Amino acid sequence: MFQFIFRRLSLVIPTFLGITLLTFTLIRLIPGDPIEVMAGERGVSAERHAELSAQLGFDQPLYVQYYHYVTGVLQGDLGNSLITREPVMKEFLTLFPATIELAVCAAIFAILIGLPAGIFAAVKRGTVIDHSVMTFSLTGYSMPIFWWALLLMLVFSVNLGWTPVSGRIDVVYWIDDVTGFMLIDSLLSDEAGAFTSAVSHLILPSIVLGTIPMAVIARMTRSSMLEVLSEDYIRTARAKGIAPWRVIVIHALRNALIPVITVIGLQVGILLSGAILTETVFAWPGIGKWLIESIGRRDYPVVQGGILIVACIIIVVNLLVDITYGIVNPRIRHSR
Amino acid sequence: MKKGLAKLTLALMAAGAIGTSAHAASTLVYCSEGSPEGFNPAFYTAGTTFDATSKNMFNRLVEFKLGTTETEPGLATSYDVSSDGLEYTFHLRKGVKFHAAKDFKPTRDFNADDVIFTFDRQGNKENPYHTVSGGSYEYFTGMGMDTLIKKIEKIDDYTVKFVLTKPEAPFVANLAMDFASIFSKEQADAYMKAGTPEKLDIDPVGTGPFQKVQYQKDSLIRYTAFKDYWKGKAKIDRLVFSITPDASVRYAKLKAGECDVMPYPNPADLKQMEADPNINLMSQEGLNVGYLAFNTQKKPFNDIRVRQALSLATDKSAIIDAVFQGAGKAAKNPIPPTMWSYNKNVVDYPYDPVKAKKLLAEAGYPDGFSTNIWAMPVQRPYNPNARRMAEIMQEDWSKVGVKAEIVSYEWGEYLNRSKKGEHDTVLLGWTGDNGDPDNFLYVLLGCDAVGGSNRAQWCNEEFNNLLLQAKQTSDKAERTKDYEEAQVVFKREAPWITIAHSVVYEPIRKEVKGYKIDPLGGHYFYNVSK
Numbered sequence: 079m080f081q082f083i084f085r086r087l088s089l090v091i092p093t094f095l096g097i098t099l100l101t102f103t104l105i106r107l108i109p110g111d112p113i114e115v116m117a118g119e120r121g122v123s124a125e126r127h128a129e130l131s132a133q134l135g136f137d138q139p140l141y142v143q144y145y146h147y148v149t150g151v152l153q154g155d156l157g158n159s160l161i162t163r164e165p166v167m168k169e170f171l172t173l174f175p176a177t178i179e180l181a182v183c184a185a186i187f188a189i190l191i192g193l194p195a196g197i198f199a200a201v202k203r204g205t206v207i208d209h210s211v212m213t214f215s216l217t218g219y220s221m222p223i224f225w226w227a228l229l230l231m232l233v234f235s236v237n238l239g240w241t242p243v244s245g246r247i248d249v250v251y252w253i254d255d256v257t258g259f260m261l262i263d264s265l266l267s268d269e270a271g272a273f274t275s276a277v278s279h280l281i282l283p284s285i286v287l288g289t290i291p292m293a294v295i296a297r298m299t300r301s302s303m304l305e306v307l308s309e310d311y312i313r314t315a316r317a318k319g320i321a322p323w324r325v326i327v328i329h330a331l332r333n334a335l336i337p338v339i340t341v342i343g344l345q346v347g348i349l350l351s352g353a354i355l356t357e358t359v360f361a362w363p364g365i366g367k368w369l370i371e372s373i374g375r376r377d378y379p380v381v382q383g384g385i386l387i388v389a390c391i392i393i394v395v396n397l398l399v400d401i402t403y404g405i406v407n408p409r410i411r412h413s414r
Numbered sequence: 415m416k417k418g419l420a421k422l423t424l425a426l427m428a429a430g431a432i433g434t435s436a437h438a439a440s441t442l443v444y445c446s447e448g449s450p451e452g453f454n455p456a457f458y459t460a461g462t463t464f465d466a467t468s469k470n471m472f473n474r475l476v477e478f479k480l481g482t483t484e485t486e487p488g489l490a491t492s493y494d495v496s497s498d499g500l501e502y503t504f505h506l507r508k509g510v511k512f513h514a515a516k517d518f519k520p521t522r523d524f525n526a527d528d529v530i531f532t533f534d535r536q537g538n539k540e541n542p543y544h545t546v547s548g549g550s551y552e553y554f555t556g557m558g559m560d561t562l563i564k565k566i567e568k569i570d571d572y573t574v575k576f577v578l579t580k581p582e583a584p585f586v587a588n589l590a591m592d593f594a595s596i597f598s599k600e601q602a603d604a605y606m607k608a609g610t611p612e613k614l615d616i617d618p619v620g621t622g623p624f625q626k627v628q629y630q631k632d633s634l635i636r637y638t639a640f641k642d643y644w645k646g647k648a649k650i651d652r653l654v655f656s657i658t659p660d661a662s663v664r665y666a667k668l669k670a671g672e673c674d675v676m677p678y679p680n681p682a683d684l685k686q687m688e689a690d691p692n693i694n695l696m697s698q699e700g701l702n703v704g705y706l707a708f709n710t711q712k713k714p715f716n717d718i719r720v721r722q723a724l725s726l727a728t729d730k731s732a733i734i735d736a737v738f739q740g741a742g743k744a745a746k747n748p749i750p751p752t753m754w755s756y757n758k759n760v761v762d763y764p765y766d767p768v769k770a771k772k773l774l775a776e777a778g779y780p781d782g783f784s785t786n787i788w789a790m791p792v793q794r795p796y797n798p799n800a801r802r803m804a805e806i807m808q809e810d811w812s813k814v815g816v817k818a819e820i821v822s823y824e825w826g827e828y829l830n831r832s833k834k835g836e837h838d839t840v841l842l843g844w845t846g847d848n849g850d851p852d853n854f855l856y857v858l859l860g861c862d863a864v865g866g867s868n869r870a871q872w873c874n875e876e877f878n879n880l881l882l883q884a885k886q887t888s889d890k891a892e893r894t895k896d897y898e899e900a901q902v903v904f905k906r907e908a909p910w911i912t913i914a915h916s917v918v919y920e921p922i923r924k925e926v927k928g929y930k931i932d933p934l935g936g937h938y939f940y941n942v943s944k
Binding site: 108109110111112114115116117118119120121122123126130133158161162163169172173176228231232235236239242243244245246249250252255358359360361363364367368376 | 451547636660
């Protein structure tokens, strides 16, 4: 098992270096000078431009800039934002808890609905239930997120008044930033009603963000289950008179889970890298919006650092998925 | 323990708030459009940052009278100008208190040292604070204050003298700008002594009506009313900026009562807002202008007849309808009508394609010519859809035989290339900084700005001399005369087609009282009650 993990880890280093090079080059390939963008219509004089370039290190050859960047990264320094002048790592750590909180809730929603729906559709193959689940998931999969979010918001928040419109907690609660996770911080605060308010703020964004992953998981579970259910050993199990639910849950599901875990892993990776549209609509202070805004402002350090961290998260999640395979299906860890 | 300490600090800082429970205090929620870039307004140029800092947390020596572009006394009760216009002596207000921060309690009132520190930090490279937090003071240098201020002298604790290198009448208006917000020297010294000078820019104390209590990036900013504010405590107890980047969501929050005031509504929502009984839709013409600049150094636009012809060939009313959807007014002068010295008597070029064609023929282009129109890739207050605007102009111009190709670049690139004059004609605009006509006319059309913000690359001696003359005197009546005349010259020479001034809309909840739209684009909450 250790050898397996070690082999996987050794692949991480070149991937990591590749990402640093890619983000560094790509953001510089986009036309647009960060100093000009910062100055706007007002503009800066040529001397001031040169002075600022020197201050930010943009006057050095690209390979020197890259060298400084990589040596910084290796020492854990991702540089400072050109706009806020705060360390990139600090900004990331401030925003990441909000992204994790939303991603976890969205993932729970997606799995809780998607997995049973997929199993159910496979078991009831060809019936109305199967068709409705599939239509439902196809609609969910092709849902324009921005529109979906606004629709839910108008119906449930503005017209019915059941959920709050946006934000993480009602403004009447003055919650201290202890962990950055609003659910935990609101519990730690002594204010009555704060936790309920935090939960109610999570409902709509989680549903919106979880919609596509839910659809993907439902479809994947269904097709994977269908494949397994037609296997000989399932027929044998049934012939032996094992209870139908036992056949499905113990015999079929465990074998059908491998591709589903891959999909869940990929989806969680995507969720953790920030949800640009959901975060924008619900004014959710996460990393997706942060990265997009930084690209617009040509905030090189934030784009490079932010994407690097996000990439690392995806690498780690994938590694965990690989390890989970090994646990779920021993053949995988032995065959390599 | 840590949490207990944080609570204690919070309680100390919230000392200005009346009432003991969060629910009893009156709270105003402003759904702002984005996070501030930081909390030192001297570093930045964005209105979003100023709303969160200078407008509500700080004061300046002179301030803009709310709802106008005129200045009134702020931390200075009065000032004298020497006869040569080179010395400005400010008499400072006594008994002005600073807020407290987490780790700083002021021991003295505001005085001359704070004024000198504020400007010396920005202008003097030797000042120990000059390079702290990156040390770039874009507005200070952008307004030419670094070369304008020769020295600042402390006459006594409550008198400060600014000596200038040349007479510059807009200087006083500059001092009302956000970058001139007064910082506490006592706080700066304390942080320098503790070896953490950068804290001054993260958690500065001001003298303004609200003090910052908490900031959660991209989420919210909380303030409490400062009970020792020199004008008296604000009418609301707490102010919350709920950061909401999407305009439709801000509107949903306003409808649901989750915010009280919102900026920058979608033009498409205005009708519905007007009809909503819970919403009061306020509006005012913005201090801005959207224009098309001809590159007057390139053929054929070096010929005044060609510029006049294309001005006649452009149907502004169609643009206002299609691009601004009613949220704009046709512009005839380069300065907006809310600004003093606006010349009402200037007559704009009417839409007259026949006359335009005749002028083009006189200029030697009976069959027209080929040119380009540069359209901005971004949405700005003075031009919500430059591409659409360019298309309408392209259509209009084709009727007089002028074939225009529409060109666009990424925003930074666009600004840079148009500065160098690579365009034939370019769409751009401007939002005023300090309410002084000089800030439009000289910055955008003065000879010094050619190769910079003068996109028409236009240097007209008659026009420029009038502007220089107006800079020399602080007599407002004389200046007004100069600027009015300059606008006549401008219209005749037609270096731009002045297109529109946008109308600023601000929907607020009906229960909010005393809110005023600031023509300079800021959002102030001192006078507001709920």
